[in-house]
Amino acid sequence: MGLRTRVAVALVGASGLTVAAVSASSSDSLPAPSLPDPVAPGIHVPSPSPLVHSRHVARWAAVRRAVVARRGPSAAAAGVAEIDTRTPEGTANIVQVLGRARRSTGRLWVRARLPVLPNGTVGWVPRRALGGYNLVRTRLVVDRRRLRATLLRDGRPVFVARVGIGQSRYPTPAGRFYIRNKLTRYSSPTYGPLAFGTSARSTVLTDWPAGGFVGIHGTDQPGLIPGRVSHGCIRMKNAKILELGRLMPVGTPVTVR
Amino acid sequence: MSERNTSESIGALELDELDADGALREVSDALGHPTRGQLLKGAGVGGAMLLAGAAGPVAGAVAKGSAKQDREILNYALALEYLQAAFYTEAERLGALRGEFAHQAQVVGAHERAHVKALRQTLGASAIGRPRFDFRGVTEDQPAFRRTAVAFEDLGTAAYKDQAPRIKSRAYLSAAIRIHSVEARHAAWIRRLAGVLPAPDAFDEPLTKSRVLGVVADTKFVVSAPRTSAFGSPRYTG
Numbered sequence: 001m002g003l004r005t006r007v008a009v010a011l012v013g014a015s016g017l018t019v020a021a022v023s024a025s026s027s028d029s030l031p032a033p034s035l036p037d038p039v040a041p042g043i044h045v046p047s048p049s050p051l052v053h054s055r056h057v058a059r060w061a062a063v064r065r066a067v068v069a070r071r072g073p074s075a076a077a078a079g080v081a082e083i084d085t086r087t088p089e090g091t092a093n094i095v096q097v098l099g100r101a102r103r104s105t106g107r108l109w110v111r112a113r114l115p116v117l118p119n120g121t122v123g124w125v126p127r128r129a130l131g132g133y134n135l136v137r138t139r140l141v142v143d144r145r146r147l148r149a150t151l152l153r154d155g156r157p158v159f160v161a162r163v164g165i166g167q168s169r170y171p172t173p174a175g176r177f178y179i180r181n182k183l184t185r186y187s188s189p190t191y192g193p194l195a196f197g198t199s200a201r202s203t204v205l206t207d208w209p210a211g212g213f214v215g216i217h218g219t220d221q222p223g224l225i226p227g228r229v230s231h232g233c234i235r236m237k238n239a240k241i242l243e244l245g246r247l248m249p250v251g252t253p254v255t256v257r
Numbered sequence: 258m259s260e261r262n263t264s265e266s267i268g269a270l271e272l273d274e275l276d277a278d279g280a281l282r283e284v285s286d287a288l289g290h291p292t293r294g295q296l297l298k299g300a301g302v303g304g305a306m307l308l309a310g311a312a313g314p315v316a317g318a319v320a321k322g323s324a325k326q327d328r329e330i331l332n333y334a335l336a337l338e339y340l341q342a343a344f345y346t347e348a349e350r351l352g353a354l355r356g357e358f359a360h361q362a363q364v365v366g367a368h369e370r371a372h373v374k375a376l377r378q379t380l381g382a383s384a385i386g387r388p389r390f391d392f393r394g395v396t397e398d399q400p401a402f403r404r405t406a407v408a409f410e411d412l413g414t415a416a417y418k419d420q421a422p423r424i425k426s427r428a429y430l431s432a433a434i435r436i437h438s439v440e441a442r443h444a445a446w447i448r449r450l451a452g453v454l455p456a457p458d459a460f461d462e463p464l465t466k467s468r469v470l471g472v473v474a475d476t477k478f479v480v481s482a483p484r485t486s487a488f489g490s491p492r493y494t495g
Binding site: 038039040041042043044045046047048049050051053057062088089090091092094100102106108127128131132133135166170180181182183184185186187188190191195197202205208209210212213214215217230231232233250251 | 331346347349350351353363364366367368370371372374375376378379389390391392393394397398400426427428429430431432433435436480483484485486487488489490491492493494495
């Protein structure tokens with residue numbers, strides 16, 4: 001008998017003994033051993049639910065390091081603008097994230113809407129120049145003809161206000177922008193109790209302090225609203241800007257039409 | 258949470274001994290190898306809570322001291338679940354993954370979000386806040402995602418294994434074991450997809466809290482929120 005045959009015989013014999021032992025114990029009248037009841041879990045884990053995708057989601061990121069935005073996703077592409085890490089108000093500079101590309105080198109690039117002139121400028125920045133992604137589900141639409149601002153959340157209106165916009169010689173620029181920051185607790189009645197900074201810039205007041213950025217803010221002259229009364233900013237009554245302050249997060253896309 | 262060795266310094270930990278496959282090392286190198294100290298300094302409230310746990314009572318009928326310890330353990334688990342849930346959720350939202358990796362992220366992300374929801378409900382007001390994360394591109398690049406996912410799942414499994422014997426409440430222990438085995442399945446799944454042996458050893462080793470948090474800190478994925486509001490006077494066009 002070869003080694004493999006001897007091993008096989010031994011295994012068959014052992015399994016036969018096991019079967020015999022099990023049969024013997026099952027035929028005995030001894031009670032079957034009982035186990036205590038299982039412990040009920042103290043944490044209820046709900047059924048996993050799939051992620052809800054929404055076309056109303058926009059993404060933004062803070063600029064982590066100063067960078068030159070480029071026309072294409074390549075360090076060799078022409079520069080579009082220099083993007084700093086801070087706004088003139090001292091807050092983190094942010095960009096709206098529109099897309100991405102991965103180079104054959106493995107380097108990731110992000111396509112971003114930029115807070116520079118000309119308005120509407122889009123450029124590419126290395127992913128590593130940006131911080132983490134943040135999502136918003138809101139969008140502000142400013143209708144210059146009807147002098148009205150509407151905030152949408154998940155595509156549905158949640159806020160409407162009459163507004164003041166730029167005079168004809170200082171027009172509020174049309175286009176797609178985003179909310180860059182929010183200022184409060186300042187002592188400047190002209191701007192009301194709260195002011196949002198946007199990525200839009202006046203095309204006329206280019207020498208305005210801090211770059212001529214268009215804001216959305218309150219006012220100390222509520223009687224002028226609605227109207228074409230400002231230097232380009234979007235004004236609303238103080239109660240409305242405070243309400244908007246509770247509803248609209250930084251990073252919200254803004255459409256001025 | 259009581260530490261086995263309170264004198265153990267996070268900064269003195271060696272990543273190599275925690276990361277036998279080199280997965281986290283690769284991620285860390287790809288990110289410029291930030292130090293744990295940098296993360297600890299840079300993390301905001303959420304990150305600090307992640308690294309420190311939180312105060313407050315846990316619902317349930319366990320003695321006061323035991324309840325405190327259980328609460329700390331559950332908050333620690335919640336911190337890791339926040340990390341994993343955010344990682345997979347961002348990967349799915351960005352849509353950069355393909356094939357089985359996309360499917361894995363979709364399924365595991367749903368599991369991790371369920372774990373977060375369960376732990377938050379159990380902890381109630383004691384639950385730590387959700388930290389901010391910056392995944393630095395690993396959620397939008399499949400090779401980087403693969404390496405990070407392997408590391409995260411191994412890390413989560415080892416963390417649950419370390420803490421489970423310390424849980425005083427049998428009801429919480431029962432729940433933790435149920436989550437732990439799911440994390441182990443996640444680890445095996447992503448390891449198979451990544452071409453790494455799913456079960457390389459007969460016995461798995463636990464990782465202490467300080468070691469786990471040291472590895473998390475090394476990734477520099479936990480960040481402070483960018484400052485987007487201020488009190489200064491506006492200089493907008495008016």
